[in-house]
Amino acid sequence: xxxxxxxxxxxxxxxxxxxxxxxxxxxxxxxxxxxxxxxxxxxxxxxxxxxxxxxxxxxxxxxxxxxxxxxxxxxxxxxxxxxxxxxxxxxxxxxxxxxxxxxxxxxxxxxxxxxxxxxxxxxxxxxxxxxxxxxxxxxxxxxxxxxxxxxxxxxxxxxxxxxxxxxxxxxxxxxxxxxxxxxxxxxxxxxxxxxxxxxxxxxxxxxxxxxxxxxxxxxxxxxxxxxxxxxxxxxxxxxxxxxxxxxxxxxxxxxxxxxxxxxxxxxxxxxxxxxxxxxxxxxxxxxxxxxxxxxxxxxxxxxxxxxxxxxxxxxxxxxxxxxxxxxxxxxxxxxxxxxxxxxxxxxxxxxxxxxxxxxxxxxxxxxxxxxxxxxxxxxxxxxxxxxxxxxxxxxxxxxxxxxxxxxxxxxxxxxxxxxxxxxxxxxxxxxxxxxxxxxxxxxxxxxxxxxxxxxxxxxxxxxxxxxxxxxxxxxxxxxxxxxxxxxxxxxxxxxx
Amino acid sequence: xxxxxxxxxxxxxxxxxxxxxxxxxxxxxxxxxxxxxxxxxxxxxxxxxxxxxxxxxxxxxxxxxxxxxxxxxxxxxxxxxxxxxxxxxxxxxxxxxxxxxxxxxxxxxxxxxxxxxxxxxxxxxxxxxxxxxxxxxxxxxxxxxxxxxxxxxxxxxxxxxxxxxxxxxxxxxxxxxxxxxxxxxxxxxxx
Numbered sequence: 001x002x003x004x005x006x007x008x009x010x011x012x013x014x015x016x017x018x019x020x021x022x023x024x025x026x027x028x029x030x031x032x033x034x035x036x037x038x039x040x041x042x043x044x045x046x047x048x049x050x051x052x053x054x055x056x057x058x059x060x061x062x063x064x065x066x067x068x069x070x071x072x073x074x075x076x077x078x079x080x081x082x083x084x085x086x087x088x089x090x091x092x093x094x095x096x097x098x099x100x101x102x103x104x105x106x107x108x109x110x111x112x113x114x115x116x117x118x119x120x121x122x123x124x125x126x127x128x129x130x131x132x133x134x135x136x137x138x139x140x141x142x143x144x145x146x147x148x149x150x151x152x153x154x155x156x157x158x159x160x161x162x163x164x165x166x167x168x169x170x171x172x173x174x175x176x177x178x179x180x181x182x183x184x185x186x187x188x189x190x191x192x193x194x195x196x197x198x199x200x201x202x203x204x205x206x207x208x209x210x211x212x213x214x215x216x217x218x219x220x221x222x223x224x225x226x227x228x229x230x231x232x233x234x235x236x237x238x239x240x241x242x243x244x245x246x247x248x249x250x251x252x253x254x255x256x257x258x259x260x261x262x263x264x265x266x267x268x269x270x271x272x273x274x275x276x277x278x279x280x281x282x283x284x285x286x287x288x289x290x291x292x293x294x295x296x297x298x299x300x301x302x303x304x305x306x307x308x309x310x311x312x313x314x315x316x317x318x319x320x321x322x323x324x325x326x327x328x329x330x331x332x333x334x335x336x337x338x339x340x341x342x343x344x345x346x347x348x349x350x351x352x353x354x355x356x357x358x359x360x361x362x363x364x365x366x367x368x369x370x371x372x373x374x375x376x377x378x379x380x381x382x383x384x385x386x387x388x389x390x391x392x393x394x395x396x397x398x399x400x401x402x403x404x405x406x407x408x409x410x411x412x413x414x415x416x417x418x419x420x421x422x423x424x425x426x427x428x429x430x431x432x433x434x435x436x437x438x439x440x441x442x443x444x445x446x447x448x449x450x451x452x453x454x455x456x457x458x459x460x461x462x463x464x465x466x467x468x469x470x471x472x473x474x475x476x477x478x479x480x481x482x483x484x485x486x487x488x489x490x491x492x493x494x495x496x
Numbered sequence: 497x498x499x500x501x502x503x504x505x506x507x508x509x510x511x512x513x514x515x516x517x518x519x520x521x522x523x524x525x526x527x528x529x530x531x532x533x534x535x536x537x538x539x540x541x542x543x544x545x546x547x548x549x550x551x552x553x554x555x556x557x558x559x560x561x562x563x564x565x566x567x568x569x570x571x572x573x574x575x576x577x578x579x580x581x582x583x584x585x586x587x588x589x590x591x592x593x594x595x596x597x598x599x600x601x602x603x604x605x606x607x608x609x610x611x612x613x614x615x616x617x618x619x620x621x622x623x624x625x626x627x628x629x630x631x632x633x634x635x636x637x638x639x640x641x642x643x644x645x646x647x648x649x650x651x652x653x654x655x656x657x658x659x660x661x662x663x664x665x666x667x668x669x670x671x672x673x674x675x676x677x678x679x680x681x682x683x684x685x686x687x
Contacts, residue, residue: 015667020543027596034601045609049616050674052538053623054642056531060624061643147650234649454589469591
């Protein structure tokens, strides 16, 4: 891509930068132009400055007002005047932030996450445009979500003294209301929540249960069954569309290592049963902590994402295998994790994958059974497993993806010369053989995940290891980050 | 109404307490410089929400080092040095921003903006007048986006446009404002 100046492409690229929407390709082309063309550079500076003034000089919109700095009083209610109100909120947040830093040496935390910044953290005064969450059971009106991304739950618990809701992975703030009607219906309204898929549990007098109004999902951080809400994203790459569809099959296999039957879900692409001579590359996907083999096909929507990508010719038709990310020998503890710092933390799972699952898939499905046509990726602790297994078995996987790397070998202990069996010791040799090494993270993930992924990224970069880094805009440690990551990763795979 | 709590497993709110005199002094200085720090950051990272995040991170870093601040020196340039560091760290982590600002472009933009500052001030002093000249629907859109921060989806919905068309409309409005500003600056220069 090349951008001329002046041109419509230049206009669009600068606007995209202002709105935070520029693609990497566009950014690179703009960089090339700005580096070489002084006129373009001056024009760029002027346009950005105009945009920035509009965003920062709020008195522009209130003719005749005098800008004054409010006194800082923690807990001050927003003033009637919007501009002053926002200023007080910002000042109070800053004061709070300082108080915490002063008290405990606390480092930067996102106090006003971008996904909730649209709505000031004032008292709940919800817009009345509620729609049921798409995760509800048919006919259930609650939980429901409005255009401010507030969620309203309704729980029937006539004999309860206290009802609340636990939402995992959200940036939900404290303002909310809980009301109880005379007939024992509890209505809970949250402050705005980040986009995407969020597990939740209902807490009734201290007992945590799933909400019977929604479908039930495996996950949510603990080893439990959860309810979930889906905050609309305005995107449709993961929705069911009128395109050719593949199938998700359930494949049982007996594992001698664990002395148990295991189950894998297998996506086969559209046309798999028509052309019986075609062979396909395979992507293996791992889930996160507390989840299981149902997670990718259910909340991950793998089949719809792949159907859509294949239909748009953004991804090659491929088989996707989704197995359980826990494997234990008889008598082993269920976690099967070893101590942090050990690069081989998932030895039983690794053995099951390499000596049982992959051979079973190659024997059962029409795969292209070589490393070039095999990829392994996972999310959260599954990301750590993907690195641990994929990189230690470089002869079997030429593509490895890590979405929101957490758990496993921490970045501070990662040394490309020695970690993962020393596979990256010779960067040039590694780069020649590795097809895609992929890292991703959600922009609004907790700092511990962001900093871990960031440190992995820096270490790889400094070691000269080729890789792709993707940041999912305005999403947290939740499934929409991983759906987008899958979309990006799958689009890169098996291209040659 | 029954008070209760929603437990958040990740990303809880911040405790709020009354600031001390030292914090009050810092806040007073910071709030006076905040707009200029924001513009300094936004010259590199123009997306408002990203720039605000960087300014917030800068605020925390400034407070941590406030003991080293010399009150005889102006606060804003001191703060901007921290802002630049925070912006660089932020950019380093984001591939597409790196792609935009690598190979000396960030430094060149920063240097050139400083050179152009009097010219920018001269032109942008007409911004308020030009805003007032916008047709009502354009004024409402620009106010919704920049002032009320209504969110692009909501603006798109209320104006009956798609999200992409709403971004495009904002682009066209900025272009109209730019033409207006330049016209006003030329007229002023000729007068």
